[in-house]
Amino acid sequence: MEAAPAVQRSTHQSVEKGRSRHKISRDVETDITYLYEVLPQLSQIFRIIDKIGEGTFSSVYLAEAQMTDGSRRMFALKHLIPTSHPVRIAAELQCLTVAGGTENVMGVTYCFRKEHHVVIVMPYMEHQTFVDVVGSLSFEDVKHYIFHLLKALRHIHKFGIIHRDIKPTNFLFNQQRREYSLVDFGLAQGTHDTQIELLKGLLSKPKREEVIPRKIVSSKHRSVPVRTPLNQRQKTPAESQKPKPPAVSPMLTCNCYMTDRVCNICLSRKQQVAPRAGTPGFRAPEVLTKCPNQGTAIDMWSAGVILLSLLSGRYPFFKANDDLIALTQIMTIRGSKETIEAAKTFGKSIVCSRELPRLDLRILCETLRGLRSWDDSSLPAEFQASRNPAEVKLDAGSPAKKHMSSGSFKSSAELQEMGWDKVPDDVYDLLDKLLDLNPATRITASMALQHPLFKDMTD
Ligand code: ADP
Ligand code: MG
Ligand code: ZN
DSSP states (O other), rough: OOOOOOOOOOOOOHHHHHHHHOOOOOOHHHHHHHHHOTHHHHHHHHEEEEEEOOOOEEEEEEEEOOOOTSSSSEEEEEEEEESSSSSHHHHHHHHHHHOOOSSOOOOOOOEEETTTEEEEEEEOOOOOHHHHHHGGGOHHHHHHHHHHHHHHHHHHHHTTEOOOSGGGGEEEEEETTTTTEOOOOOTTTEOOSSOOOOHHTTTTOOOOOOOOOOOBBOOOOOOOEEEEOOOGGOHOOOOOOOOOOOSSOOOOSSSSSSSSSHHHHHSSSSOOOOOOOGGGGEEEEEEEESSSSSOHEEEEEEHHHHHHHHHHHHHSSSOSHHHHHHHHHHHHHHHHHHHHHHHHHHEEOOOOOOOOOOOOOHHHHHHHHHOHHHHHHHHOGGGGTSSSSSSOOOOGGBBBBHHHHSOOOOHHHHHEEEEEETTHHHHHHHHHTTTTOOOSSSSSHHHHHTTTTTTTTTO
């Protein structure tokens, strides 16, 4: 870790002074005052200017410090919620200190703590909101974006870090400067051979082999119960090598297997313990089905979902509050038969009442982007709602804000200028390999960087 940002003055700059330069709301002002109160050390060094992020686990502030040479530098201060587990906090910091500061991964400058309040100080990276830029990117921009995301992933995966929450809000992007930075190791976990000591305690160790609850998602068109009866469960190769976790659940046989009903035996089963962090729309099939063996491949899937948004110009692409809805949305694109087959390889059995065909990724993306006529593309009924940009039906992705606010899709001349008329097959091949339903064959970050798509890029 670097030394604390050195300062010349130690006078407390009031929030009011910050307010005069930068319009902030009363609420934000209250939060800033509170932060100075719980961590008084901050006022010796920083002038906190604004709140720039607020999530479930933290609030992030923009702050300025005057350095010893008289220059001013901007920092991002991440105030973790006081209830965060100390090991969790330390692990997040260790990811940043060990893997950060290079290869498009955010670094850390310092960390403050007083009692249960912790602030992680990082260099501030100015960035745009993904939804604001996704519609205005050229194909070349998209290629760069995904290349740099893959670089960050290759780097953290080398350290045995599984990020678990890869999504655009955690990959900061500055369009003008073509700068990228992976942030937020708040949900990270370690692989079995991780180099991050503190992630070892946070290894995904399911304590027992259990079956997930018999939940059924029903809509007018489908019902997709996901089930894993104990007597049907297959071992994955990785699992067979490892010592077997003690099976504490009784071996029950039931009569609802492979039907779309749920029997009482199954209703009484305990919930399966498996890591399930992240955002439903970015979760890999093995995460959605609570497969206990999850590796760095889960981040690759999420990168694939981001690439799907970049190519189709739709964000969020999958919007689901529920894992089974997310799984249905995946099947809508990747095919139900294919999803069921892949799930078998990691010991999960999925029932889908209706067969959903696998879609051609190029046709899908080009149609959603407005490069191809809806009538010729024969996309399934699920997508008809996303045909009209005004009607934001999110489960097939909504058109990017830029498109909507400008009132129309880009003209074909504009699209041509942005390179969207001659997108190479390579990118759809890479997308297909990232969105591989089977984590065992899914492309890794270092393999992806060797993909022909990037042959003209210097790594
Ligand atoms: P959370 O765990 O609450 O999601 P993050 O670490 O993802 O916290 O930070 C939340 C948001 O704060 C990010 O999406 C980003 O907009 C902003 N942010 C975080 N770190 C930085 C940074 N170093 N520079 C600029 N903005 C940042
Ligand atoms: Mg985040
Ligand atoms: Zn049953």
